[in-house]
Amino acid sequence: MSRTYLGMPGSHPAASRAPFPEAAAASTQDAQLRGNLRHATHTIRAKRAKAVAELDDWGALRAAGAAIKDRTLRHLDHYLERLEESVTRAGGTVHWAVDAAEANRIVTRLVQDTGEREVVKVKSMATQEIGLNEALAEAGISAYETDLAELIVQLGDDLPSHILVPAIHRNRGEIRDIFRERMAAWGRPAPDGLGDEPRELAEAARLHLREKFLSAKVGISGANFMVADTGTLVVVESEGNGRMCLTLPETLISVVGIEKIVPTWQDLEVFLQLLPRSSTAERMNPYTSTWTGTADGDGPRDFHLVLLDNGRTDTLADRVGRQALRCIRCSACLNVCPVYERAGGHAYGSAYPGPIGAILTPQLRGVGGSLEASLPYASSLCGACYEVCPVAIDIPEVLIHLRERVVEGGEVTLRGSKAVIKPAKGHAAERAAMRAARWALDHPGALRGGQRLAARTRRFHPKRLPGPGRAWTDTRELPEVPAESFRDWWARTRGERGEK
Amino acid sequence: MLGRVRRALADVPRDERPQDQPVARDYRRTHGDRTHAERVGLLAENLADYRADVHRCGPAELPALIARLLAERGARSVVVPAGLPPEWLAEADVERLPDAAENTARDLDAVDSVVTGCAVAIAETGTIVLDAGPDQGRRRITLVPDHHICVVRARDHVVDSVVQGLERLDPAHPLTWISGPSATSDIELDRVEGVHGPRTLEVIIVEDAAEG
Numbered sequence: 247m248s249r250t251y252l253g254m255p256g257s258h259p260a261a262s263r264a265p266f267p268e269a270a271a272a273s274t275q276d277a278q279l280r281g282n283l284r285h286a287t288h289t290i291r292a293k294r295a296k297a298v299a300e301l302d303d304w305g306a307l308r309a310a311g312a313a314i315k316d317r318t319l320r321h322l323d324h325y326l327e328r329l330e331e332s333v334t335r336a337g338g339t340v341h342w343a344v345d346a347a348e349a350n351r352i353v354t355r356l357v358q359d360t361g362e363r364e365v366v367k368v369k370s371m372a373t374q375e376i377g378l379n380e381a382l383a384e385a386g387i388s389a390y391e392t393d394l395a396e397l398i399v400q401l402g403d404d405l406p407s408h409i410l411v412p413a414i415h416r417n418r419g420e421i422r423d424i425f426r427e428r429m430a431a432w433g434r435p436a437p438d439g440l441g442d443e444p445r446e447l448a449e450a451a452r453l454h455l456r457e458k459f460l461s462a463k464v465g466i467s468g469a470n471f472m473v474a475d476t477g478t479l480v481v482v483e484s485e486g487n488g489r490m491c492l493t494l495p496e497t498l499i500s501v502v503g504i505e506k507i508v509p510t511w512q513d514l515e516v517f518l519q520l521l522p523r524s525s526t527a528e529r530m531n532p533y534t535s536t537w538t539g540t541a542d543g544d545g546p547r548d549f550h551l552v553l554l555d556n557g558r559t560d561t562l563a564d565r566v567g568r569q570a571l572r573c574i575r576c577s578a579c580l581n582v583c584p585v586y587e588r589a590g591g592h593a594y595g596s597a598y599p600g601p602i603g604a605i606l607t608p609q610l611r612g613v614g615g616s617l618e619a620s621l622p623y624a625s626s627l628c629g630a631c632y633e634v635c636p637v638a639i640d641i642p643e644v645l646i647h648l649r650e651r652v653v654e655g656g657e658v659t660l661r662g663s664k665a666v667i668k669p670a671k672g673h674a675a676e677r678a679a680m681r682a683a684r685w686a687l688d689h690p691g692a693l694r695g696g697q698r699l700a701a702r703t704r705r706f707h708p709k710r711l712p713g714p715g716r717a718w719t720d721t722r723e724l725p726e727v728p729a730e731s732f733r734d735w736w737a738r739t740r741g742e743r744g745e746k
Numbered sequence: 747m748l749g750r751v752r753r754a755l756a757d758v759p760r761d762e763r764p765q766d767q768p769v770a771r772d773y774r775r776t777h778g779d780r781t782h783a784e785r786v787g788l789l790a791e792n793l794a795d796y797r798a799d800v801h802r803c804g805p806a807e808l809p810a811l812i813a814r815l816l817a818e819r820g821a822r823s824v825v826v827p828a829g830l831p832p833e834w835l836a837e838a839d840v841e842r843l844p845d846a847a848e849n850t851a852r853d854l855d856a857v858d859s860v861v862t863g864c865a866v867a868i869a870e871t872g873t874i875v876l877d878a879g880p881d882q883g884r885r886r887i888t889l890v891p892d893h894h895i896c897v898v899r900a901r902d903h904v905v906d907s908v909v910q911g912l913e914r915l916d917p918a919h920p921l922t923w924i925s926g927p928s929a930t931s932d933i934e935l936d937r938v939e940g941v942h943g944p945r946t947l948e949v950i951i952v953e954d955a956a957e958g
Contacts (some may be wrong), residue, residue: 286935306773317767320758323751336918342747372750394934394941411932418933444933448941455942460851460890485941486889486928493885493920494851504747506781509764511917515909518774526931529792530871530908534923535885541920545883563754614860662750731825 263460265620269593286414287581293527310516312638315572325474325507332477336539338549345556350381362463368491369393370468372501374597392487394451401428409577410525418442465491469502475510478538498546503554505571520636524576557610558608563659566647570605572637579631601631606642619670622648697731776906785869786900792872797939798947813837821858825887829880854890859919861895867903868911877919894944900953916918
């Protein structure tokens with residue numbers, strides 16, 4: 247199937263827009279995938295707990311992180327203006343992109359202005375979200391992913407399935423096969439006799455990408471933080487591919503969501519403690535780069551910052567949902583989530599998998615689509631995600647809030663304008679059941695009569711519901727109706743005192 | 747876009763200022779009360795924990811130590827930042843490539859090693875920070891060569907914590923924070939050292955006799 251690139255998030259040819267339950271029904275049958283995910287998430291979970299336990303003021307850091315982000319979000323217009331000023335003063339150029347299509351147009355034009363046909367990329371959630379690589383390809387520009395996991399994903403013509411470790415769904419044997427078969431088509435082939443030791447695979451990636459780094463004229467990145475006061479951008483990484491892309495090219499283009507701002511240089515002291523321990527479970531990640539505009543004779547001569555909205559202001563308009571914009575993309579919530587562990591990242595149908603994706607995607611894109619409307623239900627509401635979140639996003643609270651929006655509809659902000667959305671179709675039976683329950687609970691006589699009728703006919707109850715209720719019993723057993731209702735038991739054993 | 751942001755924030759009172767939204771900074775400035783020697787010890791321990799090779803010496807021994815490390819590595823050429831104290835390399839028998847704007851990435855790729863100072867070293871996280879100062883040079887010289895020797899002067903550079911480190915750094919300079927050699931956990935979340943940055947990071951902590 248070939249599809250024209252529409253400049254919309256998630257329109258990678260292989261991107262699934264199927265509702266979560268359908269996608270998860272397929273992925274949970276994949277024993278290899280489940281094995282890979284289970285191994286990886288359990289490993290990192292234990293390491294994270296240990297790294298966090300080293301700091302006895304973790305709770306205070308977490309509260310400060312949340313408070314700094316809330317202050318920023320409540321005054322985002324102020325900080326965005328300030329950031330534009332300080333980046334410009336430092337020699338950078340700031341561009342504003344209201345949606346994915348505009349961001350892609352801006353970046354494509356900036357690359358074309360350099361006359362180059364190839365760019366090297368640092369792993370970036372924002373460019374994944376807007377489908378930048380596909381848009382550049384349409385314009386005849388090759389974008390090379392340089393993060394090891396992103397390279398695995400790109401060579402395998404695959405999609406990322408985890409925020410931090412995009413190829414978490416692949417094990418070493420699969421990665422070796424991808425390198426052997428695909429590296430030659432993209433540049434330097436894999437070494438002969440490549441084995442499946444992680445060390446050998448990392449070496450193969452080093453050799454493959456070295457040539458690209460040394461000749462690259464244009465680098466494209468995201469950023470973990472942008473400091474409004476100073477105009478400084480921060481990229482946190484491990485491999486050194488980030489440093490290569492940020493310092494060797496002549497032109498650097500950074501595409502960053504508007505929520506990545508922190509007000510002051512001092513604020514980094516909180517996030518540079520929270521982020522590494524929450525994501526890779528390290529005291530500090532191997533490399534952090536910070537840059538402020540351009541520096542004479544050191545690094546790129548031209549620096550462009552593309553500030554991306556793409557649904558973020560819609561999210562900001564929702565007083566409950568806006569806390570999702572605190573997210574610093576650490577992925578701790580994915581690693582503890584029982585649903586993510588079993589369903590895998592692709593089922594979430596966007597660049598943002600796991601619990602954070604379940605609240606971010608429906609807000610960035612709106613709940614109009616069947617995938618987006620299904621995501622708030624991709625959770626057991628166990629709350630483990632909230633507990634590990636370094637900026638205290640109450641993910642269960644937002645999930646329930648979004649479920650309400652899906653079922654009830656109501657006023658939202660969509661692409662910058664107020665809109666009223668209709669209640670979702672698939673939830674008509676649920677709404678009818680809730681209305682019936684409300685009526686029955688308001689009418690004790692009818693409730694009593696109904697309960698007695700149900701008790702007397704219980705031999706004839708089916709195991710599964712007929713009609714529209716069938717889907718509900720696909721994954722659940724109907725509760726057994728007791729021989730006697732609690733109200734009847736109370737009346738029989740305590741006399742008539744309980745009844746009025 | 748600013749219009750969209752303002753409409754989205756219609757619930758925020760017009761007269762609320764950013765500082766009206768409280769941020770309690772009741773986290774610690776440092777995680778522990780240490781003597782200078784303990785601080786330096788912790789730095790060495792944490793650097794080694796993330797697979798940096800750590801060496802300690804007095805100022806007088808530094809030139810011989812650098813010469814030995816380069817020789818053991820078999821390094822024949824080394825990039826030299828413009829402001830590196832000349833005596834550091836006095837005993838090394840290597841070709842010197844001065845850091846200069848005209849050096850291309852390919853030129854640097856042909857060099858074996860680089861020797862630099864640093865701006866700050868953070869004990870609690872095992873981090874050294876380069877700020878492109880005269881004894882550190884352009885960012886790319888500590889990136890492309892495969893072997894980096896970084897000299898930390900304990901008295902001048904070592905702080906306890908991230909909080910203290912940031913205070914001493916100037917955001918106007920391009921900064922590189924380094925915690926161990928480059929690494930990846932992308933394959934089954936197994937940590938492997940040595941991807942694109944220098945695969946060998948050697949940190950020399952220099953202490954005066956009085957510091958011990």
